[in-house]
Amino acid sequence: MSEPGPVKPNEPPRTRDRVAEGLRRRYMKERAFRLLGLAALLFGLGFLAIFFVTLVSNGASALLQTRILLDVELDPEVIDPEGRRDAVALETANYQQLIRDALNRLFPDVTERSERRALYRLLSPAADLEVRELVLANPALIGETRSLWLLADDDVDMLIKGNIDRDVPESERRLSDAQIGWIDALLDEGRIERKLNRYFFTSGDSRDPELAGIFGATVGSFFMLLVTLVLSFPLGVATAVYLEEFAPRNRWTDLIEVNINNLAAVPSIVFGLLGLALFINAFGLPRSAPLVGGLVLTLMTLPVIIIASRAALKAVPPSIREAALGIGASKMQTVLHHVLPLALPGMLTGTIIGMARALGESAPLLMIGMVAFIVDIPESPLDPATALPVQIFLWADSPERAFVERTSAAILVLLAFLVVMNGIAILLRKRFERRY
Amino acid sequence: MSISTLLAALLALTSVAYIAGRRRAVVGSASAPIRTFHSLPGYYGGYVALWCLLPALALLAIWVVVEPIVLRAAVIDSLPPELAELPEDRFGLFLADVRNLVDGNLVFGAPDPAVQAAAERYAEVRKTSRHLLLGSLLVVGVASLVFALRRVQPAMRARIKVEKAIEYLLIGASLVAILTTIGIFLSVLFEALRFFRLVSPIDFLFGLEWSPQTAIREDQVGSSGAFGAVPLFVGTLLISGIAMLVAVPVGLMSAIYLSEYAGPRMRSWAKPLLELLAGIPTVVYGYFAALWVGPALRRLGDALGLEVASESALGAGLVMGIMIIPFVSSLSDDVINAVPQSLRDGSYGLGATKSETIRQVVLPAALPGIVGAVLLAVSRAIGETMIVVMAAGLAANLSLNPLEAVTTVTVQIVTLLVGDQEFDSAKTLAAFALGLVLFLVTLALNVVALRVVRKYREQYE
Known part of the structure; x- marks a missing residue:
């Protein structure tokens, strides 16, 4: 080969050069394609990152709740003017009045009625319950003056957390100028602080954001998963064992198989319709009950468990079966004594993953009345209840700004549950996974 | 007792x-x-x-x-x-x-x-x-x-009898799966038939107007109830279409990158992370779509001088697309990995670059499988409920403009059935008719998709 000489102006381009030029283009395209792939991957992962950052930055603040320090005089004249000191008197006493008195002492120059009412609104309507709790626990305190950190209203909380803009005109703000003035005064005296938000983890739903918690929904979800687990695990495993170990290959078993695969892909809302028409309308089971939710979720989780269990059974090598059969075990003994124990970890993994999916499911629960506003903590699978994801849905729909952080925090709790469940599944798989 | x-x-x-x-x-x-x-x-x-x-x-x-x-x-x-x-x-x-x-x-x-x-x-x-x-x-x-x-x-012979009993128990358990499907179909079909006694199926499937509020009193004006489901179908297709426009390219390219370019180390952490997206409950996506994406799109629209509804189809579709990405990517990943290495080697031997091999050899070979994956993803998108309930509109609006609010089949099912209802009104029963359509469409998509995928797998086995 000769050295490539300088290209002469009217000589046609040589093949080599055309190839070199083509190669340059082709390599450029190659790099572009590769970058495109990377970009697509990063798009997905980037969203995941944005997602968690937003959730954590929004939800973290829900762990703390603004409280106001008030010197509450536990005036016997107000609590128990007749001096009976019995439970009924203490329970029905006007603790609201004590709090109002304490506020009036702090701001003596607020005298007009409407202004006073605005002042009282700085505290949560449930602040008096905390005083009552204190007095009921220790009636000897009556007559003393105690400094109490009382629950502030959600609007105050939002202002302190910086979610209410002070620069917005007063008419568009949820707090008036006067109220902000009082809050600033309280802040200057160190009477406003953020304390741990205990209601969030211990109470049920509430119309007042500062009192709303996820405990009720968590218990509801727990009952539902319990029903689902008790029903779907035995059924799923039994089905898988039959299909994988006993069933003859014929049209019927093919039909069952196709059915299971399709069942796994039926939209969840259709399961909700089934639950409504069958369990509630035809069988007359109670609405909003975790039992019905659990039944519906069972039908949804079954295919997941069956598919995972069959995979686990397939992974047990035939040599084990042959050895057992060879020394005289019956088919059933082979399966129950040898194959099933070896496949069980894989089945459990599949079950936990199915449970995690059931925990995050909400659409079918909307159909069977679990969206109701329920304050009480359910005590059995027959009590009306809501579930964690449905609670998130309800809060996300609420107009109060304070519910935004609570929604994020509830999502974080839900995700934490999911992570723990999937973590257990992965551990189980790692611990018991066998290579034959 | x-x-x-x-x-x-x-x-x-x-x-x-x-x-x-x-x-x-x-x-x-x-x-x-x-x-x-x-x-x-x-x-x-x-x-x-x-x-x-x-x-x-x-x-x-x-x-x-x-x-x-x-x-x-x-x-x-x-x-x-x-x-x-x-x-x-x-x-x-x-x-x-x-x-x-x-x-x-x-x-x-x-x-x-x-x-x-x-x-x-x-x-x-x-x-x-x-x-x-x-x-x-x-x-x-x-x-x-x-x-x-x-x-x-x-x-x-007790053992034989007990074992027979256990076997019947196992058969019974596997019949539950069949019974569930039949149960779904019959319960939904039954209520849907009651609905079609009140409203003709032709009006339902081809009617252009959807306003399910029926009059409570005889003499009430203006709410006779119209059950033409075309606006819902169009809305569903619009939102699912947007979702697929996001999910298919991104999911497919991610799968290609992960299976063809990424090293084993990157694959080992990027793949599970991407699949994490599939594990997030849909209500969380709905919250995102409603509280962050919707308002953000609206602000963006204002800045560009466009009118964007705060519950636009675009917002719901985008978020739904992100939800479906891992679905598309993991299915296509399987499919791409099933293409025999010999095909790639042949292409490299002829001097093709990696991307040329992927585009001209691997993807055409994997096409049936990818089509199956996309069909499964479409059925997922059509049946998705929480995102659209939270982020799409409620009013039936016959429009193909992604910036407007449209409603979907699933949203209507939820709005018709949530809250107190009587089981005889056309309004409640309409939800079951919609459910029937949804069930049949997703079922058909799944059957076709599973068949395509299975055919494709057999081809290379």
Whole structure:
């Protein structure tokens, strides 16, 4: 080969050069394609990152709740003017009045009625319950003056957390100028602080954001998963064992198989319709009950468990079966004594993953009345209840700004549950996974 | 006495039966020592226990079904005539009141004396019924126990019988899967047929107007109810289309990058992370779409001088697309990995670059599988509920403009069924008709997709 000489102006381009030029283009395209792939991957992962950052930055603040320090005089004249000191008197006493008195002492120059009412609104309507709790626990305190950190209203909380803009005109703000003035005064005296938000983890739903918690929904979800687990695990495993170990290959078993695969892909809302028409309308089971939710979720989780269990059974090598059969075990003994124990970890993994999916499911629960506003903590699978994801849905729909952080925090709790469940599944798989 | 107490009693009896049966085989007798028995002692125990449990359980099941009917008849008998002649639906309400009172549920206000009397009668009859049930359960259980115990003989092949019973149990369990599908189909179909008796299927499938609010009073104006579902279908397709426009390119390119370019280390962390997106509950995506993406798009639209509805199809579709990315990517990943390496090697041997190989050899070879994956993703998108409930509109709006608010089939099902409803109105039943359409469409998509994927796999196996 000769050295490539300088290209002469009217000589046609040589093949080599055309190839070199083509190669340059082709390599450029190659790099572009590769970058495109990377970009697509990063798009997905980037969203995941944005997602968690937003959730954590929004939800973290829900762990703390603004409280106001008030010197509450536990005036016997107000609590128990007749001096009976019995439970009924203490329970029905006007603790609201004590709090109002304490506020009036702090701001003596607020005298007009409407202004006073605005002042009282700085505290949560449930602040008096905390005083009552204190007095009921220790009636000897009556007559003393105690400094109490009382629950502030959600609007105050939002202002302190910086979610209410002070620069917005007063008419568009949820707090008036006067109220902000009082809050600033309280802040200057160190009477406003953020304390741990205990209601969030211990109470049920509430119309007042500062009192709303996820405990009720968590218990509801727990009952539902319990029903689902008790029903779907035995059924799923039994089905898988039959299909994988006993069933003859014929049209019927093919039909069952196709059915299971399709069942796994039926939209969840259709399961909700089934639950409504069958369990509630035809069988007359109670609405909003975790039992019905659990039944519906069972039908949804079954295919997941069956598919995972069959995979686990397939992974047990035939040599084990042959050895057992060879020394005289019956088919059933082979399966129950040898194959099933070896496949069980894989089945459990599949079950936990199915449970995690059931925990995050909400659409079918909307159909069977679990969206109701329920304050009480359910005590059995027959009590009306809501579930964690449905609670998130309800809060996300609420107009109060304070519910935004609570929604994020509830999502974080839900995700934490999911992570723990999937973590257990992965551990189980790692611990018991066998290579034959 | 509740059903669960009865069940517990029955189980206790069953364990007694197991112990008795096993003991009988272990002890044997002078003429039949233990070694002469066909099966292990445990199987004789199981045999007796099954005999004890199954007939009694069957009795219990029948009782549970029949008892409410008998109770209802008993209550009706005892009622004063003017109550017994109530119209069917009012009477149902009355019975529900009675049952609530008996079960000690919340009853608002002082109960009606008629209800009170009926409730007392109801409770009384039920008490008798339960006592009777307990008695007959014990009789049946003990009788069959004794019967089975007498059959524990060396020649009786208990193992084979117990194993047969277990096998029937397994078959029964696998029938549940079939029954579920049939149950879904029938329950939805049944309610949908009731709807089609009120509204003709042609109007439903091809009508252009959807306003399900029906008049409560006869003379009410302007809300006769229109059940033309075309706007819902169009809205569903629009949102799913947007979702697929996001999910298919991104998911496919991610899968290509992960399976063809990324090293094993990157693959080992990027793949699970991407699949994390699939594990996030849909309600969380819905929250994102409604609270962050929707408003952000609106602000963006304002900045560009466009009118964007805060519940635009674009917002819901985008977020739904992100949700479906891992679905598309993991399915296509499987498919791409199934393409034999020899095809790639052949292409490299001819001098093609990696991207040329992927575009001209791997993707065409994997196309059927990818199409299957996309079809599955479409069925996922059509059936997705929470995102659209939270982030798409409620008003049926026949429009293809992604910046406007449209509604979908699933949103309408939820809005029609959430809250109190009566089961006879066209409004409620319409939800079931929509559900039927949804079920059939997703079923068809799945059947086709699974078939395509299976065909494709067989091709390279």
